[in-house]
Amino acid sequence: MVRNPIPSPIRAILWDIDGTLMDSEPWHQQITVEVCRGYGHELSDEDCRSMHGVAFREIYAALHARRPFPIDLHAWADEINAQYVANVHRVRPREGAFALVEAFAARGLAQACVSNGGRMIVDANMRAMSIPHFRFSIAREDVANGKPHPEPYLLAARMLGLAPEACAVIEDSPTGARSAKAAGMLTIAWPQHPAVVFDTVDHLVEDPASLDWDALCG
Structure with missing residues (x-):
C-alpha cells in the first residue's frame, strides 16, 4: 500500500x-521604459510583461541583442536603480x-x-x-x-x-x-x-x- x-x-x-x-513593479517598469527610450529602445506592453520578475542582466541581454546599447550592463542598471532609489519613498x-x-x-x-x-x-x-x-x-x-x-x-x-x-x-x-x-x-x-x-x-x-x-x- x-x-x-x-x-x-x-x-x-x-x-x-x-x-x-x-x-513597486509600476515604478520599475516606468523607469525602465524611460531609460531604454533614451537609448533608442521603445518597449511594447509585451516587452514589459516578459520582463516581469526577470533579472536585469537577462533583460539587458535580450534588448542589447535586438539593438545594441551604447553603454554596458552595469551603467544601464545603475541608471535605472538610481532613479528607483530616488523615488522609493513614493512606493506603497x-x-x-x-x-x-x-x-x-x-x-x-x-x-x-x-x-x-x-x-x-x-x-x-x-x-x-x-x-x-x-x-x-x-x-x-x-x-x-x-x-x-x-x-x-x-x-x-x-x-x-x-x-x-x-x-x-x-x-x-x-x-x-x-x-x-x-x-x-x-x-x-x-x-x-x-x-x-x-x-x-x-x-x-x-x-x-x-x-x-x-x-x-x-
Missing part, C-alpha cells in the same frame, strides 16, 4: 519583494502584505526576503518597509544563479537552518514561483494580475491569508 508523505510543518515564510511585498506596500508579515510573526514563523533585484534596490526597499521581522534579505549578487534557478531560495533555507520543505514562499511572478518549486518549497502564487499564467504551484490565491495556516504550520 502506497502512502502519501506527510507534509512538513511550515516553519518559515520567504517573501519576494517587488510586486509581492511592495507595489502591496495591500494586505504587511498585515500578513505581522500575522506570521505572531505565529513565531521565521521570515526573510528573497529578491531577484540587485542589492541597491533590495536595500532601498528594506529601508522603505522598515519591518523588524525579516531575518535577512537575499539579492541577485548573493547567488551565482538568480530566479528561476532554485539557488536563491535554497540559500535562504540554509541561512535559516531549515530544510526546504519547511519553508513556504510567496511570489507574484512565474519566474519566482519556478524558483521556489525547483527548491522543493511550498509555493504560493499571489499575482497582482489575474491574466498572469503560472506553471505548477501549490496554491494560486487572491489572498494568502485565506489559506489554512493552522494546518500548514502543524
Whole structure:
C-alpha cells in the first residue's frame, strides 16, 4: 500500500519583494521604459510583461541583442536603480502584505526576503518597509544563479537552518514561483494580475491569508 508523505510543518515564510511585498513593479517598469527610450529602445506592453520578475542582466541581454546599447550592463542598471532609489519613498506596500508579515510573526514563523533585484534596490526597499521581522534579505549578487534557478531560495533555507520543505514562499511572478518549486518549497502564487499564467504551484490565491495556516504550520 502506497502512502502519501506527510507534509512538513511550515516553519518559515520567504517573501519576494517587488510586486509581492511592495507595489513597486509600476515604478520599475516606468523607469525602465524611460531609460531604454533614451537609448533608442521603445518597449511594447509585451516587452514589459516578459520582463516581469526577470533579472536585469537577462533583460539587458535580450534588448542589447535586438539593438545594441551604447553603454554596458552595469551603467544601464545603475541608471535605472538610481532613479528607483530616488523615488522609493513614493512606493506603497502591496495591500494586505504587511498585515500578513505581522500575522506570521505572531505565529513565531521565521521570515526573510528573497529578491531577484540587485542589492541597491533590495536595500532601498528594506529601508522603505522598515519591518523588524525579516531575518535577512537575499539579492541577485548573493547567488551565482538568480530566479528561476532554485539557488536563491535554497540559500535562504540554509541561512535559516531549515530544510526546504519547511519553508513556504510567496511570489507574484512565474519566474519566482519556478524558483521556489525547483527548491522543493511550498509555493504560493499571489499575482497582482489575474491574466498572469503560472506553471505548477501549490496554491494560486487572491489572498494568502485565506489559506489554512493552522494546518500548514502543524
